[in-house]
Amino acid sequence: MSCDRIQDSLDAYLDRELDVLSARDFERHLNDCDACRVAFERYRDLQASVKTQLPYFQAPESLVRKIRTQLGSSERRGEPSTIAWRAWAVAASLVICLAFGTLLFRSALRPSSTELIADQVVSSHIRSLMANHLVDVPSSDQHTVKPWFNGKLDFAPPIRDLSPEGFPLIGGRLDYVDARAVAALVYKRRQHPINLFLWPASDVDSKPSALVIRGYHVIHGIQSHTAYWAISDLNADELKQFVQDFFYQSRERSDRSADYTTRTTVHSNFIAAKRGNAHNHGSQSPQMPVRPLIRESRLPLPAPCAA
Amino acid sequence: MxxxxxxxxxxxxxxxxxxxxxxxxxxxxxxxxxxxxxxxxxxxxxxxxxxxxxxxxxxxxxxxxxxxxxxxxxxxxxxxxxxxxxxxxKGLEEPADQLDETVPATGLWSNPETVLIENINSQLVRRAVEELPLEYREVLVLRELEELSYKEIAQILDIPLGTVMSRLSRGRRELHGRLCNVIQEGRK
Missing domain, CATH: 1.10.1740.10 (RNA polymerase sigma factor, region 2, helix turn helix motif)
Incomplete structure (x- = not known):
């Protein structure tokens, strides 16, 4: 590295923004060149001193309060004028806390876990492509992939043959998301791999939501007590189509058939048993094939959704 | 459906x-x-x-x-x-082309004898930064006070990474130069 280059990369070096090789070159030059080293040290000290003297302006309390009010926050504004008022306020806030505390807490928790899972799912997807470890069991046959998960997971993931719809199965993989082992099914559309992560969910079904994270399309939801996250670099419409084909084609049927739900997951089995569902055969293994679905009775394909 | x-x-x-x-x-x-x-x-x-x-x-x-x-x-x-x-x-924005991004950053590097670290204080720094062009001020605040990475700064300001790097080093040197001038003038 020349003396000129040192001058140019000085700030990037101080800010630790140089890549490892350039940083090493930089340091090597400083070792060899006294003039640059002296100048560098002076610049570094000056920079550090300026930085520590640069004031950080704190937002005034009044502004923060104004903003909270503006956003319609339930923060108390102003002091109550009498003791009675105060007592009333305390009582009221206690009641409100008791009544809504749990609700708020739950609704506040859910998004953060969604964010967390979203991030993990995207990372898993990227890692599966990067490390050339897309599948543990490469097979386009659902009857090979499904039994492979036996003994590896505490649930039997639903697997569907979607090759007629243009999403051939590539295989399956064990993955780890949200602090548990999950099934990752890999499908493909043309050259685009789709990772479908599945695990049992105790929550009620929720409609699919679409996200775009780091350029990947992600669709997640809960269907028949199975949490699913589909992710791909495929375009949004085709990924929606995929999720639709996988879960919602036979929605009507699965809703009608108690048998079907009890067979899907451990959880639904459990729930059905608690309800004393007459259709539930408690001895039935949760690993029964998930799809007693008759292809011919499939609902017509939905119109492509507007993104 | x-x-x-x-x-x-x-x-x-x-x-x-x-x-x-x-x-x-x-x-x-x-x-x-x-x-x-x-x-x-x-x-x-x-x-x-x-x-x-x-x-x-x-x-x-x-x-x-x-x-x-x-x-x-x-x-x-x-x-x-x-x-x-x-x-x-408000008509307060400085024209964007005021900064010539192609001229190499100079400043204290070339005349280091003007460095007077011990005379630098918060008041001086604040005034000197406030007098800098807007383009320098924004990179400096985001880097020195928010300690954001170049990449994050580039995203916030919607400019290329290289521009962040050059603006930052120009801004710093400009700031150092102004500080030194102020301090030297104060001594006279």
């Missing part, structure tokens, strides 16, 4: 308890927003207005915020745009 099954492609959290999530994710950065607005507008009242405006805007467009991303950077980009708009409206 599509209407029934598919929601709009917005993050789930926007619909459920939107305000709580917003307050939890974005509100902690009110100070960062205020600090940036204060440095860019150089006036207390303007900064307060901008922060209020930015947070309302942020709340309204919270649907476009991707969970997991840096909420601070997202908010700061909004603040910065609000500042730009306001300065432009």
């Amino acid at each position: 599509s209407e029934k099954v598919w929601n709009k492609p917005t993050p789930e959290h926007v619909r459920k308890g939107e305000r709580e999530v917003f307050e939890r994710t974005v509100l902690p950065y009110v100070n960062a927003a205020y600090n940036l607005a204060r440095w860019l507008t150089r006036r207390e009242e303007d900064a307060e207005d901008i922060v209020q405006e930015s947070l309302l805007r942020a709340m309204r467009s919270f649907g476009t915020f991707i969970p997991g991303r840096d909420a601070r950077a997202w908010l700061l980009a909004i603040v910065r745009n609000c500042c730009r708009t306001r300065l432009r409206r």
Whole structure:
């Protein structure tokens, strides 16, 4: 590295923004060149001193309060004028806390876990492509992939043959998301791999939501007590189509058939048993094939959704 | 069918308890927003207005915020745009082509004898930074006070990474030069 280059990369070096090789070159030059080293040290000290003297302006309390009010926050504004008022306020806030505390807490928790899972799912997807470890069991046959998960997971993931719809199965993989082992099914559309992560969910079904994270399309939801996250670099419409084909084609049927739900997951089995569902055969293994679905009775394909 | 099954492609959290999530994710950065607005507008009242405006805007467009991303950077980009708009409206914005990005950064590197670290104080630094062109001020605040990476700064300011790097080093040297001039003049 020349003396000129040192001058140019000085700030990037101080800010630790140089890549490892350039940083090493930089340091090597400083070792060899006294003039640059002296100048560098002076610049570094000056920079550090300026930085520590640069004031950080704190937002005034009044502004923060104004903003909270503006956003319609339930923060108390102003002091109550009498003791009675105060007592009333305390009582009221206690009641409100008791009544809504749990609700708020739950609704506040859910998004953060969604964010967390979203991030993990995207990372898993990227890692599966990067490390050339897309599948543990490469097979386009659902009857090979499904039994492979036996003994590896505490649930039997639903697997569907979607090759007629243009999403051939590539295989399956064990993955780890949200602090548990999950099934990752890999499908493909043309050259685009789709990772479908599945695990049992105790929550009620929720409609699919679409996200775009780091350029990947992600669709997640809960269907028949199975949490699913589909992710791909495929375009949004085709990924929606995929999720639709996988879960919602036979929605009507699965809703009608108690048998079907009890067979899907451990959880639904459990729930059905608690309800004393007459259709539930408690001895039935949760690993029964998930799809007693008759292809011919499939609902017509939905119109492509507007993104 | 599509209407029934598919929601709009917005993050789930926007619909459920939107305000709580917003307050939890974005509100902690009110100070960062205020600090940036204060440095860019150089006036207390303007900064307060901008922060209020930015947070309302942020709340309204919270649907476009991707969970997991840096909420601070997202908010700061909004603040910065609000500042730009306001300065432009007031006719205070310096022309963008004022800075020649091609001229190599000079300054103290070439005449280091003017370095007077012990004379630097907060008051001087503040005044010197406030006198810098807007383009320098914004990179300096984002880097020195928010300690954001070049990449994050590039995203917030919507400029290439290389420009962040050159603006930052130019800005720093310009600032160092001005400080030294002030200190030297004070001594005379």
